[in-house]
Amino acid sequence: MNEPENHQKPPLEPHLKELENEAIFIFREVAAEFENPVMLYSVGKDSSTLLHLARKAFYPEKIPFPLLHINTGWKFSQMIEFRDELIKRYELELISFTNPRGVNENVTPFTHGSALYTDIMKTEALRMALDDGQYDAAFGGARRDEEASRAKERIYSFRTPDHRWDPRNQRPELWSIYNGMIKKGESVRAFPLSNWTESDVWQYIRAEDIPIVPLYFAKNRPVIERDGMLILAEDKRLELAPNEQIKQMDIRFRTLGCFPLSGAIKSEARNIDEIIEEIEVATVSERQGRAIDRDQAGSMEMKKREGYF
Amino acid sequence: MSELNLAKQQDLTKSTLKNLSPLRFITCGSVDDGKSTLIGRLLWDTKAVKEDQEERLRKDSRKQKDGLNLPEFALLLDGLQAEREQGITIDVAYRYFSTSKRTFIVADTPGHEQYTRNMATGASSAELAILLVDARVGILEQTKRHAMIASMMGIKQFILAVNKIDLANYDRQLFETIETEFSEFALSLGITDIISIPMCALKGENVVNKDLEHMGWYEGPTLLEALERATIRSKQTVGFRMPVQRVCRPNESFRGYQGTVSGGAVKPGDSVVILPSGIKANVTNIITFDLVRNAAVAGDAITLELDRNVDIARGDMISSIDARPLVGHNFSANIICLAQSGIVANKRYWLKSSSKLQRVVVEPISVIDLKSGQYNACDSFELNNIGKVKLRFEEEANFDIYDENPDTGSFILIDPDSNNTIAGGMISAKIEQVANIDNFNEEEIIVFSMPLVEAKKLQQLEGFKEISDKVQQTQTIKSKLRNLLSDID
Incomplete structure (x- = not known):
């Protein structure tokens, strides 16, 4: 049961x-x-x-x-x-x-x-x-x-x-x-x-x-910046372009999908209370981190x- | 503002406002009245529009027609490409926003007559309707049609949003003329709960923020204030109803009935009756994931355990014994036709209500002329027609009157050929199958006469139901009865 x-x-x-x-x-x-x-x-x-x-x-x-x-x-x-x-x-x-x-x-x-x-x-x-x-x-x-x-x-x-x-x-x-x-x-x-x-x-x-995946909570993580998105650099499959450098940053994810297509946001929200607080004042909608929606209207x-x- | 509204308002300020249920409402009006602008403004001023949406909005906006440097709010709402291209709303779109006091769900529906069905869809779950009018144009036939449809779908609270008042020089007299004209019309439909608000949606005056600069003369609430104060109809005062959605059998020793309470309340120890079988049982447990509860009220999704093993299946109704739904084979209803294929007489359709699918034959009776409000006899329904029908069920059905309980008094019709939803309907009465004196086999007859109200009570009595097929009932008026009785010595 x-x-x-x-x-x-x-x-x-x-x-x-x-x-x-x-x-x-x-x-x-x-x-x-x-x-x-x-x-x-x-x-x-x-x-x-x-x-x-x-x-x-x-x-x-x-x-x-x-x-x-x-x-x-x-x-x-x-x-x-x-x-x-x-x-x-x-x-x-x-x-x-x-x-x-x-x-x-x-x-x-x-x-x-x-x-x-x-x-x-x-x-x-x-x-x-x-x-x-x-x-x-x-x-x-x-x-x-x-x-x-x-x-x-x-x-x-x-x-x-x-x-x-x-x-x-x-x-x-x-x-x-x-x-x-x-x-x-x-x-x-x-x-x-x-x-x-x-x-x-x-x-x-x-x-x-x-229970939710810990990536939703902010933590100091390695990232690279690509096409205006922050990509998590924890996976061996991520190949860096010559000009890309790994930086450590306090980040979290508002939505999770495939790691090369999911953009992180800079955040200090380490627990749910802080996430809710962050969303209440957020001025960017959650899908913004998704590469696939951004091509064109519709x-x-x-x-x-x-x-x- | 009326005394009643003021009292309501004071009550609310006293109570803890964050305990309010969400308000579902509908907006009616055409594109020209600025309906999408109004909702866009509500979303904008309650901060429901995020920065990237704003950016896209500004990118998609084709023209800045007003010099206010505001985006085209309508683009926030007309989500489908076809709508963006044509600049009209063709479907129901749902929008969400919240304040510190309440959350809101808006059904944004199209205004044109060919989209009456979309409006009815949006209105079906709404508690309140905002009717938008252009202050320079006033009440249109369309405004009346929208009020009529909304009222028919059971909406009791209305806000008349007199928009574009800035283009009419914030004319108080003009506003009051429109307000009075609408109130008089609304009264003829039985609508009494109306708040009229002068506003300019584009500039945001009296929508979320009060405009004191131009409309100091207006003393009522802003649109948002009115929405925050709106009431939700309670379904807890009627008889207990729980349509069975599924039977839960995790193992041999447990048997529970899962469903959502759609009227009244229930607690362990209550006696209930199962319809259509008529078998009675007692409630032993109300189970939810979180805890075993000592009561459940309308709206609660629960699992009921009964004290005996009875044959109960999906579609059955578990009801209180003393306040049962109407049970019978024939009902009258108001319907709205939603499909191009229309509704034809004597065809067998599927009817779905409260998780139950039944076969039904529909007899069209009359269709309303939305221009005059008159009912005309008819023998079929076309797309967007609204009217009265008689429903004939092959098996016994049970309903409540829609006005008393929308959850157990509403239904949809499904065409068995296309599987499309072709109508939405609201039960208005049960058609009594009464006995005919020609079938009485005794000569001695007693005639009772009593007020209609008392007769209805009599019909509800258990003892009366047993002999109802031996009683002829005829409704008449006092003067006719007097003549009739004078003939009997």
């Missing part, structure tokens, strides 16, 4: 409680309506929150579906350590998938550029993994406040058999009644955190004492149409 850890927490603030109730409702609804759901798990803070909510939703039962991690092979090593520890502790079923084509053709963010690399190792990999498992529903931790095209995403987001999203032709969603009727081969992506903001996620992580919408999460 799924064991709760802490029986003595103070009650949640009403707005967090309402968000939690909504997420639990969505988890239960999808688990009951679909034959073969899976939960996308990226090891980041939103995924950690999603996982925590899933454990709550089904308690005292264990989570009745597997977790799927699309592993590009270029994740921070701390993420993989954290993931493996958590899977063991909570006795979860994890499927880690890496695109075999990418491995064979040696696709890397350095040799193929961030756009093509992301397309093969993330978008194509996700499509392959979903086809492999024949999943008819996939939970994701996307939030509507992250990016403009996500603001119109449904809670149950319909996908064609080739995983395409048609933003012009979405099913209307009224009240909290979700339409889960699909034909064979079609699927739904379900987003229990749709109505959460970054600040909500952090407040909830603090209130619920949810770039996320294009990736999403292609099946990117």
Whole structure:
């Protein structure tokens, strides 16, 4: 059975409680309506929150579906350590998938550029993994406040058999009644955190004492500066250009992905209270550290149409 | 401001404000009224726009039309490329911002008549509607249509945002004329809770910050103040309802029913009835991940354990025994048609409500003319039509009246051919299947007459339900009854 850890927490603030109730409702609804759901798990803070909510939703039962991690092979090593520890502790079923084509053709963010690399190792990999498992529903931790095209995403987001999203032709969603009727081969992506903001996620992580990857907390770490981003220089796979030098800096990450594409921020926030304080006064949104969103307006919408999460 | 509003305001200042639930609201108005500018302004002044978004916004802004050196706020909202290109909002977009007192979820919906369905979608989960009007233009047919749709979707609180007042020389008299005209119209719809605010969204006057320079004459709240003070309807005063989402069976010895309380409250020891089976049981435990609780109220996602093993499946309703939902095969409802394919009479659709899927046949009755507010008889529905229908279920269904409990009184219709959501609906009444005197096999008959209110109480009684198929009920008016009874000696 799924064991709760802490029986003595103070009650949640009403707005967090309402968000939690909504997420639990969505988890239960999808688990009951679909034959073969899976939960996308990226090891980041939103995924950690999603996982925590899933454990709550089904308690005292264990989570009745597997977790799927699309592993590009270029994740921070701390993420993989954290993931493996958590899977063991909570006795979860994890499927880690890496695109075999990418491995064979040696696709890397350095040799193929961030756009093509992301397309093969993330978008194509996700499509392959979903086809492999024949999943008819996939939970994701996307939030509507992250990016403009996500603001119109449904809670149950319909996908064609080739995983395409048609933003012009979405099913209307009224009240909290979700339409889960699909034909064979079609699927739904379900987003229990749709109505959460970054600040909500952090407040909830603090209130619920949810474990997260230590890279979110500031620490003195080696970095290089590349294309205006601070790249962590702890990994042997990072090749330095002649003009690049490793510097020690107090940094942390607001979002985590592949280490060569994730920019760190200078920060002194060493615990959750300090992170929340930092966000309250932050003037830069969290996706700013992501190379893939920065090409042009609408770039996320294009990736999403292609099946990117 | 009315005395009632003032009292509400004082109450709120006394209470601890950070304990407020989030407010979900909708904005209605067309692009020309400056709706996107208004929301953009709210996000901007509550610091919900970050530096890099601002930078991109300024980069994407095509023109600076006003010399204020402000970005085009609308670009913050119109997220889809097509919308950016056409400069219109075609879908519902959700936006988030917060103050030290409250968090807010805004459904930004398009104003054009062809997007009525998007507005209804946004309104379905909203507690409050902001109706935007251009001070120079005043109340339009569109404003009335939006008020009508919002009111129909159950919204009780309205803010009339009289925008672009700067372009009308901050004219107090003009503002008051618009306010009065709207109040009179709103009253005809039964809307009484209205706050009218003169403002200029572009310059941010009376949106977040009070404008004393030009509108010292206005004594009411700013838009943000009004939003912070808005109330949330309580669903805790009605009968207990928990639609079963799933049965939780981690091992042989445990069997729990998982769902979200959608009305009233429950505590261990309460007797409940399971619908449609009618079997009764007692609640033994309310389980959540954090603790075993001694009560749960509307909104709580819980797992219920009962004192006996009964056959309960997803879609069943666990209800209090003394305040049950309406149970029957025939209901009347208001619906809004959301699909191009329309709704045709006598086709079998799927109806989903409270985690339950059922087969239903829809009989269109009338459709509202959004210009005049009149209902016209009809035999089908087209996209964006709003009207009344009769629902015929193959199996017994249970609902509450939407006005009493939106969670258990709302539904969607799904076309079994396309799997698309084709309508949203709100239950307005159960259609009583009454007996007919032709089927009475005795000659002696007693006629009771009583006020409607009392008759409704009688219909709820357990004993009455048992014999209801042997009682003919006819609703009439006093004068007709008097004539009728005078014929019986």
